[in-house]
Amino acid sequence: MRRVFMNFIGAGLFCLLTLLAAGEIARAHSLFIQSGRHRVDEGKKTPLFFCYGHHFPVDDGVRANKLASVKVFDPAGEAIEFTPRAETCLQSQMVAYDTPGVYVLTAETNPGHYTKWVDKKGRDRSTIKPMSAVKDKASEIVKALYSKQYAKSYVRCGEPDGSFAGRVGLPLELVPMQDPTTLKQGDVLTLKVFRDGRRHDGKGHWGATYGGYSTESEDMYYPGEDVTGDTIRISLDKPGKWFIRYYIKTDAAPDKKEEYLQLKQTATLVVLVPNERRQPRAGH
Numbered sequence: 001m002r003r004v005f006m007n008f009i010g011a012g013l014f015c016l017l018t019l020l021a022a023g024e025i026a027r028a029h030s031l032f033i034q035s036g037r038h039r040v041d042e043g044k045k046t047p048l049f050f051c052y053g054h055h056f057p058v059d060d061g062v063r064a065n066k067l068a069s070v071k072v073f074d075p076a077g078e079a080i081e082f083t084p085r086a087e088t089c090l091q092s093q094m095v096a097y098d099t100p101g102v103y104v105l106t107a108e109t110n111p112g113h114y115t116k117w118v119d120k121k122g123r124d125r126s127t128i129k130p131m132s133a134v135k136d137k138a139s140e141i142v143k144a145l146y147s148k149q150y151a152k153s154y155v156r157c158g159e160p161d162g163s164f165a166g167r168v169g170l171p172l173e174l175v176p177m178q179d180p181t182t183l184k185q186g187d188v189l190t191l192k193v194f195r196d197g198r199r200h201d202g203k204g205h206w207g208a209t210y211g212g213y214s215t216e217s218e219d220m221y222y223p224g225e226d227v228t229g230d231t232i233r234i235s236l237d238k239p240g241k242w243f244i245r246y247y248i249k250t251d252a253a254p255d256k257k258e259e260y261l262q263l264k265q266t267a268t269l270v271v272l273v274p275n276e277r278r279q280p281r282a283g284h
Contacts (some may be wrong), residue, residue, distance in 0.1 A: 006230075029053045029060060030268060032243055033107045033151040038181065038272035040097045042158045048072070048082075048105050049092040050151075054217040056209055056243055061088040068108045073168050075101025075157075076240040099159030102181055104168050109149040113260060116143040130259040146252070146260040148172075153270040156181035171196055174232070174246055180271045185239050189271065191232040193246060199230040204248045207230050210240035210273070239275035244268065 011274075032051040042045050053059025064084040071079045072095055082093045097103065113130045117138040124142075127134060131144040150170040160182050166175040177190040193200040204227050209220035222234070236242060247266040252259070 017102050030108065030243075030245055030266060031062070031066075031109055031149045031151045032103050032274055033153050033267045034241070034270050035095075035105060035153055035155045038154065039156050042100055043096075043098060044157075045094050045096045046155070047092045047094050048155070049090040050107070051243070054095075056213075057211040057241055058090065062091045063088045064091075066109055066112075067091065068110045070107045070122075071105075073104040073106065073165060073175075075103065075163075075165075077165060077168075084210075091188055095155075097157040098153065100161075101156075102160070102164035102179065103155045103157065104165050105153040105155065106168055106170060107151045108170065111146055111148045112144045114143070114147060115141065115260070117141050131261070132258050136257075141261070144259075144261040145264045146248075146256070146262070147264045147266070149266045149268070151268045151270075154180045166192075167194060169197070170194075170267065172200075172246075172248070172265045174244060174267050174269040176269075176271070180269075183236060183273050185236065185273055185275065187236050187273070189234045189236055189242075189244075191234070191244070191246075191269070193230045193232065193267070195248070195265075200248070201228075201230055202248065203228050204246055206244065206246040208234055208242060208244040210238050210242045212240055213238070236271075236273045239273045240269050242273060244271070 018033060029052050033048060033050050034051060036046040048090055050062050051058050052062045064086050067084045070082040070084060072081050086090055113128055115129060115134060116132050117134050118140040119125050119137055120139045150172050160179055162179060164179050167173060173194045175192045175194055180224045193204060203240035204225060205224060207220045208222040213221045245266060245268045247264055249262045249264050252261055252263060
């Protein structure tokens with residue numbers, strides 16, 4: 001009986017720790033904007049939608065108030081803005097591709113807080129409130145972030161002519177140095193990091209994976225690497241949709257140090273590396 005009771009307690013503790021870890025992961029969700037198809041014929045429509053979370057290519061739904069903007073830039077650079085849907089969902093929107101060229105899909109999140117702290121009884125706690133909301137209850141502040149995210153992807157309409165918009169003005173942006181709609185398996189994708197319109201020469205961290213590599217949370221093909229400088233090079237040696245994430249952390253400004261310790265900015269990029277057709281078309 002004692003053994004059964006101890007096993008029950010152990011299982012309960014394991015479940016509790018798992019839930020706490022899951023809660024922390026949930027608050028650190030990453031946002032990726034995607035397209036149903038990344039190559040479309042002129043005059044066709046295909047949806048944009050989101051991955052939000054830690055599983056690829058799709059995880060959680062996105063709340064409307066999480067999204068500050070969703071925009072599609074046409075080949076001439078004109079932006080079409082979409083209003084987020086009221087319900088928590090993949091925030092799908094149909095996009096019409098009427099003009100040949102490369103379109104840029106973008107999204108920005110409203111900023112959010114994440115504070116991890118230890119209460120005065122020694123228990124680990126976490127909240128999506130600023131540090132000031134828990135400082136009277138805390139014996140230690142472990143982490144206090146103010147997070148902003150910027151997502152981007154590319155869709156080609158018709159045949160490529162070599163021109164595309166590398167930068168569209170996101171506060172933190174991954175800018176491809178080659179047309180991202182003509183990538184092939186085996187290519188090395190070179191990205192430049194721009195922050196507030198200028199190349200970012202400081203420190204950052206990047207990781208990447210492709211759809212189908214793993215079904216597990218944050219189990220990425222390139223699991224993560226600290227880098228310094230404005231250049232990232234990624235070997236696209238597998239076909240599929242590729243998800244690339246880069247983030248930087250900077251100390252809070254003096255007038256914000258009561259609210260958080262670090263500003264975390266994250267930029268994501270989705271590109272397609274198509275494979276050759278594996279089976280003949282029916283009727284051929």
